[in-house]
Amino acid sequence: MVGRAATTGQAFRATLKRDLIIAYKRKNDVVNPFMFFLIVATMFPIGISPDPDRLGEIAAGVLWISALLASLLAMDNLFRADYEDGSLEQLLLSPHPLYFLVLAKNISHWLVSGLPVVLVSPLIAYMLNLPDAAYSIIFITLLIGTPVFSLLGSIGVSLTVSLGSRGLILAVITLPMSVPVLIAGTLTVQETLNGASLGGYLAIMGAMLVGALTLAPLASAAALRISVN
C-alpha cells in the first residue's frame, strides 16, 4: 500500500471496513434501531386489538411501517458523527468518486441497522399472527426493501446534515419518498397470499432496488458536497 495510490475499489473496501469497525465499537447503533423496531411493532397489537384474526390482516403493514420507522430513526447517525469530527470533509476531499464512498457508507450502515431488523422480522411476523406462508415472503421483501429505505434516507440525511435539529425535517422529506417501496412491499405479501405468483412482484421490488442503488448515492453525493463546505 505504501508508495502508491489506492484504487477506488480499495477505497470502497476501506470505507466499508472502517464504518463496520466503528459500529462494532459503538454497539448502540446496532441495538437501538433493532429495539425500536420491536417496540413499535409491539405498540400495534396494544393500540389496535389483540384479536389474532385482525392482527393477521394488518401484520404485513405493521412490519413494513415499523421497518420504515426504524430505518428513519437509524438514518440520523449515518453521517452525523463523521460530520462532527470532520472525517466527512476528508471523504469529500478524497480523489475517488464520491458515489462509491457514499455507497460503501450506505452498505455498512444497512448491514448494521437494517439487516438485524430483517433477520428478526419472521419472529415478529409469528407474534402478529401473519399467515405461515408469508414468513419467507416478508423476509425476502424486507431484505430487498430496507436497503431502498436506507438509500432514500441517505439523500435526506445528506441534505440536512449541517442542521442542528433535523429529526422532523428528515421525516418530512424521507417518508413520502418511501411510499412506493412501502406499497410494493405490502402488496407483494398480500397478493402472494391471495395466490399471485411471487416473481413479478419481486421483479418490481428488484427494479426499485437497482434504481435506488444507481441514483440515490449520486443524489446523496451531490447533497453532501452542498451541505459540507
Add this chain to the structure above:
Amino acid sequence: MTMIEIIQFSSLGEFFDMGGYAFNVWSVYALFFLFFFINLYFPLLKRKQIIREQKRRSIVNKETATEISSS
C-alpha cells in the same frame, strides 16, 4: 334573447340552491375566490412593504454617508 333562454336556472333561488348541492358548489367557488384574491393581494402588499423598507434604508444610508463626509 337566446342567452337568457339557455341559462340553466329559471329563478334566482334555484340558482343559489344548485339543485340541492348549494354547499358543495358554492364552497368550492368561495375557496377559489379567496385563494385568487389572497394570491394577488399578498404579493402586491409585500411589494409595497419591500419598497417602503428599502426607502427607509436608503435614507438612513444617505444620512450616515453625509455625517461621515461632513465630519
Add this chain to the structure above:
Amino acid sequence: MWLWFSKLGSPKWFYELSGRWLPWLVIPMALLLVVGIVWALLFVPPDYQQGETIRIMYIHVPFASISLAFFPLMAVAGTITLVWKMKLADMVAKVAAPLGAWFTALALMSGSIWGSDIWGTWWIWDGRLTSMLLQFFLLIGVISLRSALEDSDAAAKACAVLSIVGCINVFVIKYSVEWWNTLHQPASSFSLSDEAPNPPEVWVPLVIMIIAIYLFFAVSLILSTRNEILERERRAQWVQDLVEAQ
C-alpha cells in the same frame, strides 16, 4: 443564443421584461376568468349523473392539472441552478414551492368537496387523491428544507437537489399509488374525470377555465418572483433607483 440565455438569467432584465408582460397576462386572465365562471355557473347543462355538482369541475380540474406541473417546474429550475448557477432560476424555484403547496391544497379540497356527493364521504383513498396528498407532503418538505437552511446559496442548491429527486419520486409515487389502488379497489366506478365531457358546451368552458387559471398561475408566480428579485438585489443600483422613483 448564449447571450440571450445569460441575459434571461439577469434578474434586472427579467424584472423589466415581466413588468411589460404583466398587463398582457392580467387582462386576458380577467376576461377569460369572467367568461369561464359565468359560463360554468349559468350556462353549462347539469350532468345527467352528477347534476349541478358538475360545476365544481371547472375549478377542480384546472387546479389539479396545474398542480402536476410544479415539481417538473422546480426540477428544471433546480437543474439550471446547479448547472449554470443562474440566480433567477432559484428565485422562481423558491416562490414556486409555496405556491405549489397552495394549488395542491386547493385541488385536494375542491376534489374532496366534489367527491363528497358521489362517494358519500369527504375522503377516500382514491389513487389521484392519495398521490396528490403525497405530492403536497413533498412540497412541504422542500419548503421546510429551504427555511431550515440559513445560508441562501446552500439552501438554493439543496432545494434544487431535493426538487430533482422529488420530481422523479412524484412520478414513481403516481404509478405505484395507482397500482396499489387498482389492486385494493377493483373496478372503481367513481373516478372523477374519466367519463369525458363530450358536448362542446361542457368542454369549451373547461378549456377557458384551464387557460385562465394557467394565466393566474403565471401572474402570481411572476408577482412573487419580482418581490424576491427586489429583496435579493436590494443592494444593486437599479433597485435603488427604482425605489427612489416610487
